[in-house]
Amino acid sequence: MITRSNQIWLTSLFVFDLLYLILTAESAATYIGSNCNNNTTYTPNSILSTNLNVLLNSLTTNASQQQDGYYLTIMGFGTTNAVNGMFLCRGDVNTTTCQNCVTDAVKQIKNRCPNQTEAIIWYEECLLRYTNKFFKFYSIEPRLNRKDGNNISGVDFDLFNETVFGLLNEVAIEAAHSVTAKKFATGEIEIRKIRKKVYGSGQCSTDLTSAQCETCLRNAIGTLRECCSGQQGASALLASCIVRYELYQFYTISRTPSSSSSSGKNGLGRKTIVIIIFVAFLPVLLLFLGCYCKRRRSRQRRRTMLKENFGDELKTLESLQFNLATIEAATNKFSPENEIGKGGFGVVYKGVLSDGQQIAVKKLSRFSGQGSIEFQNEILLIAKLQHRNLVTLLGFCLEEREKILIYEYVPNKSLDYFLFHPHKQKLLHWFERYKIIGGIARGILYLHEYSRLKVIHRDLKSSNILLDDNMNPKISDFGLARIVAIDQQQGSTNRIVGTYGYMSPEYAMHGQFSEKSDVFSFGVIILEIVSGKRNVRPIESHDFDDLLKTAWKQWRNKTPLELLDPILKESFSHSEVIKCIQLGLLCVAENPDDRPTMAQVVSYLSTLLVELPLPREPAFSLDMGMRINTTTESSSGQLTSKSTGSSINDISKSQFFPR
Incomplete structure (x- = not known):
């Protein structure tokens, strides 16, 4: 006989089982497809095999711990058996669904791609990938295109496509510039003439910058x-981003209801009563006392922050500290009309001090990758460096949780703006380009040999070269620079920072940096200045050669002038162009010992007739545009134009890997 208590127990058990089945069904992963690189395999029980097993286990473990549904890591870093991996869960799924998807993906990827050194697997709810090389954010391979199989009916094809791709482009922009950690966005739009809606979504891996995310999504579209x-x-499923559209809502939109209650109103009333009583009894006395205490605390807080951030350098840097009120007055309270640059690091404003001096104010975002370490580093370094080809730091502000750098105002933006902007290229003549190359070289030489400190910049690139009103170059963005001993030839780090396309191979792969790392970056800049092209394959190009390979081919074929920017064909110095191409190729040699020192570079550039060594085939180039450093993204700031190529990011949560 079933008692009432047993009935209650059985009913509870049934409800529990039912809820479990519903939750399990909702969180079950739906496999879409996979891509295996069948060109290279690894030997079972090898070191690479061990590293891969540890990596996949790490991905499974972290799937339940990452609230943003994203995790990136590397095993065997700095060795030839290094392998990196990542999972990215769809932006609207919960942690349980994400964990189940990643767990299933780890099992399936080994079954579907046995002994492969590179593989990627896609589900409705997540993607998971690993490689012993790199995945290029702008590449459309590997990829999987999935289609419904049914053509739209009852509406003109052109109108339908216009509506769909218009929606996807808007979603791509919103996802790329998302203010949240997840680069995920959704949208919907009604198709004219028929009462149907199109729903779309786009998502990128969190390690991409806004510009890189937008590029990836547009390529997928x-x-x-x-x-x-x-x-x-x-849908288009790539290694670093995904876009999709359907005629039904396939994603979940979470809404947070606005909260209001009578208790809040009652609380407000109580506060009002307290304020009235307070004002009635102690009007003037407490006002003055409050102002005095606030100013005193503020002054003490600034000194404490300086001491905590800069230690023994307190006395040296105290004179460089600006108060926030001065900066707000100079920039009209950070007015959008004063904005001259923007990036993941924050916003740069033009300002005018009370004495009429023009300044550039780099206000770092609180979500910026240029964290406290880079902020302190830049202040300590530039305050001690003085050279006509280095940007001048006038001061800084550490107040009310704001991190602000104040520089001399450089009116002509950055070098990449003139090299790569279609309407500005023609303004940069050859004699100006040659002068810029020489100025950059002298600035780097000063950092390496003639300053009080021996400095390795580690992030030299065209967007970090500013141009003053006479087109003289000024090296900027010292947040990632390293001070080394005067007699130290080489350093190493497990925190790789820099920008793809400009990083030397020994630094990118093994964390080894030296003056020759900066020489490599300088060589890339030379070739960019000569050619007017970025060291990255254009999205629409089917040619897989980057700038370094192209330059080497032209040199090997004895047609180096084919590399020259077409805008300069009518007016240039034949000997100077040949010299610069040869010097650029020498600087990007794979072996650091084969690269010239900056002293030799300056000598070559300043000597009219000089015989340079013959270059060797350059190092394999990492594609540019993406910085590495887990803290986030940084940039030259004002410093740079609003073009792509800003950067930063290191090895921890977002990490750097080889491809």
């Missing part, structure tokens, strides 16, 4: 135009 025009639903 481009593949849909080729494969899936007119389809009722389709």
